[in-house]
Amino acid sequence: MNNFIKLPLILSALTFLASGIVMFSESATHEKIAEQKKLLLLASLKQLIPNDLHDNDITQNTLDVYESTTLGHRKKQVIYIGSIKNIPKVHAIPVTARNGYSGDIDIMVGIKANGDITSVKILEQHETPGLGDLIEAHKSNWIEQFPNQSLSRISPNNWKVKRDGGQFDQITGATISPRAVVDAIKQALLYHQEHFLKTKTEKKQ
Amino acid sequence: MSGFIRKRLIEDNAALVQLLGLCPLLAVSNTVINSLGLAIATVFTLVLTNTLVSLIKPVISKEIRISIFVLIIASVVTALEMFMNAYFHELYLILGIFIPLIVTNCIIMARAEAFASKNTLWLSIKDGFFTGLGFALVLIAIGAIREIIGNGSLFNQAHLLFGKFGHYLEWQIFSDYQGFLIAILPPGAFFVLAILIAIKNKASKNT
Numbered sequence: 001m002n003n004f005i006k007l008p009l010i011l012s013a014l015t016f017l018a019s020g021i022v023m024f025s026e027s028a029t030h031e032k033i034a035e036q037k038k039l040l041l042l043a044s045l046k047q048l049i050p051n052d053l054h055d056n057d058i059t060q061n062t063l064d065v066y067e068s069t070t071l072g073h074r075k076k077q078v079i080y081i082g083s084i085k086n087i088p089k090v091h092a093i094p095v096t097a098r099n100g101y102s103g104d105i106d107i108m109v110g111i112k113a114n115g116d117i118t119s120v121k122i123l124e125q126h127e128t129p130g131l132g133d134l135i136e137a138h139k140s141n142w143i144e145q146f147p148n149q150s151l152s153r154i155s156p157n158n159w160k161v162k163r164d165g166g167q168f169d170q171i172t173g174a175t176i177s178p179r180a181v182v183d184a185i186k187q188a189l190l191y192h193q194e195h196f197l198k199t200k201t202e203k204k205q
Numbered sequence: 206m207s208g209f210i211r212k213r214l215i216e217d218n219a220a221l222v223q224l225l226g227l228c229p230l231l232a233v234s235n236t237v238i239n240s241l242g243l244a245i246a247t248v249f250t251l252v253l254t255n256t257l258v259s260l261i262k263p264v265i266s267k268e269i270r271i272s273i274f275v276l277i278i279a280s281v282v283t284a285l286e287m288f289m290n291a292y293f294h295e296l297y298l299i300l301g302i303f304i305p306l307i308v309t310n311c312i313i314m315a316r317a318e319a320f321a322s323k324n325t326l327w328l329s330i331k332d333g334f335f336t337g338l339g340f341a342l343v344l345i346a347i348g349a350i351r352e353i354i355g356n357g358s359l360f361n362q363a364h365l366l367f368g369k370f371g372h373y374l375e376w377q378i379f380s381d382y383q384g385f386l387i388a389i390l391p392p393g394a395f396f397v398l399a400i401l402i403a404i405k406n407k408a409s410k411n412t
Binding site: 006028036 | 261264265266268269272273276277279280281283284287288290291292294295384386389390
């Protein structure tokens with residue numbers, strides 16, 4: 001009968017101790033974790049939104065977006081906006097390619113106000129190592145063909161890999177991953193054209 | 206080397222002889238730096254849990270000992286996860302799920318149950334450290350072999366662990382190396398582990 005009281009008491013006392021350890025670590029680290037996340041985000045946005053194209057705090061100036069049909073989003077995503085004197089200069093638009101070789105490819109496309117691409121970044125992919133994963137910037141220079149391109153230079157009909165009759169290089173041995181990425185970038189550009197692009201008539205005004 | 210250490214590093218090596226904790230061992234060992242990150246985390250966890258279990262062993266009774274071990278291990282790993290998230294953020298992102306999964310590493314439960322709950326504080330700390338080290342050495346060896354064969358490099362992405370200094374450690378052994386894919390993919394882990402176990406068995410037969 002003694003155990004009936006003793007054991008739960010021991011267990012609860014130790015639970016308090018364990019919770020204490022976790023609470024202490026949480027309070028000791030949560031500021032640092034938030035800071036690290038922000039740093040990583042800023043570092044990853046650095047190429048998409050170059051320093052000379054914004055003077056705002058990018059992490060604060062955002063827009064929620066959820067476009068499952070055009071941009072392939074599976075959950076609510078965030079568009080980051082770089083602006084100078086409150087005039088938007090660059091939009092970093094998240095887009096998910098659902099037609100990769102294995103699983104989704106999460107991509108971020110930086111697009112200037114005039115429709116030019118600043119840079120394209122692969123955020124997450126699970127393509128075959130050595131073949132499909134050459135879409136990543138640190139594995140090959142394939143992704144470097146996109147900066148400074150725009151839909152006004154290459155029409156949406158030609159915005160394909162060469163094998164499909166388009167303008168962009170593919171990767172030898174891997175067609176599916178580049179095709180998915182190229183198409184996703186096109187979707188991001190079309191989205192930008194529809195929502196953010198300054199039309200020529202507006203510029204004249 | 207005293208028998209105590211020798212037993213934990215070689216004769217009863219957790220990974221090569223007891224074959225415990227194989228899930229993280231096989232999954233994370235594709236580069237040295239990933240291996241090293243998980244190895245350090247595992248050693249830390251083992252030392253901390255062994256310390257705590259040994260400290261509170263007077264109040265542990267037989268009926269609830271497993272719950273208590275689980276409680277302690279889970280909270281230590283959660284705390285460790287937060288610290289890694291804060292100070293080695295990128296490495297934490299790479300190791301991802303395998304940090305919280307240290308909880309399920311049988312080595313840790315085994316040492317708490319079989320050793321720390323019956324021995325003095327100092328012995329338990331030593332036990333945790335050397336058992337962890339035995340596991341860590343195998344993990345790092347597999348990581349090194351797979352990285353050399355698969356990528357032709359060593360200490361790739363060392364800056365994740367060592368900061369700026371890490372860039373000097375990165376070492377491309379074979380330039381123009383095309384890579385050997387299977388060593389990086391999961392089967393490579395099984396092959397390398399199997400070879401290490403075979404070498405260990407051969408060596409202990411000869412002595």
